Amino acid sequence: MKILIVDDSKYQRYLIEITLSKFGQCDQAADGEEAVERYTAALDAGAPYDLVVMDILMPRLDGHEALKRIMALQKNRGIDEAALCKAIMLSSLDDPVNMMQAQFEDGANIYVTKPFDETVLVEALRGLGLVENLLEDETL
């Protein structure tokens, strides 16, 4: 699994990578614009990221706009809705407006608030089907 970690805080990127590097190869971007550039380059190389972990408050381009652009990039290249990369918005902002916008407009699948617990991030990976999910897919 290829993971792109986007946060303007080097320390936060380090904390996130400690958890996620157990599950895949992690790259980092320091703001939204760098994230879009990295995602574009990965698409061009035929090896897009499977998961983007995105902060919101960042210089140059914020996480809302960056995630929208990353999702649009994939759709413009004909990638099916079901095959789009997964996205976790990871922010210290915990107000209804940001949480709604991330998940109903930007394309984030999950929203986690900082400071985050490692178990919550792993729970998110499980819920996205990126690591083993103990819940069986039985019909109810």
Next chain:
Amino acid sequence: MKKVIANYPGIQELFLMSGDGGVYTSPTAVQTVLGSCVAVTFFCPRWHIGATFHALMPHRDKDIDGVYRSVDSAIQQICASLFNQGVKQHEIECKVFGGANAMFQHELSVGPKNVQAAFEALASYPLRVVASHVGGQLGRKIVFISNTGEVFVRHIQRNHFGAP
């Protein structure tokens, strides 16, 4: 949910129907299935007390019985119960699930309204939302472990999408 339960010997199992909810002081694995409905899980790490509900609509309609049928009254009810048991507001960790909008593609879909009602009611206390997994096109099956706060989530494929 057998594989999940196997990791929690002796835990009680409970299937939560829509419009139902409760506070669990002994270890309980609470399962429910959500479409546009919303479930909020509450967990107090100090006392290992958990609570959750499965609500169908954003706001209480006084003509309809059942405090857990609407998101706002369910949150009020559970908070009152937790506070009564000595749990402090700042100790509560919340997670929000559901609110799929698969059935109705237009903006009047009840899924996003249910989620917004949950976020706004929780922010009014304020209670911390540590994670949310909401929206999208597919339903969700969730299992909440009341004494650890863990939540196992799995998307339900479209042909299984029968939950409210």
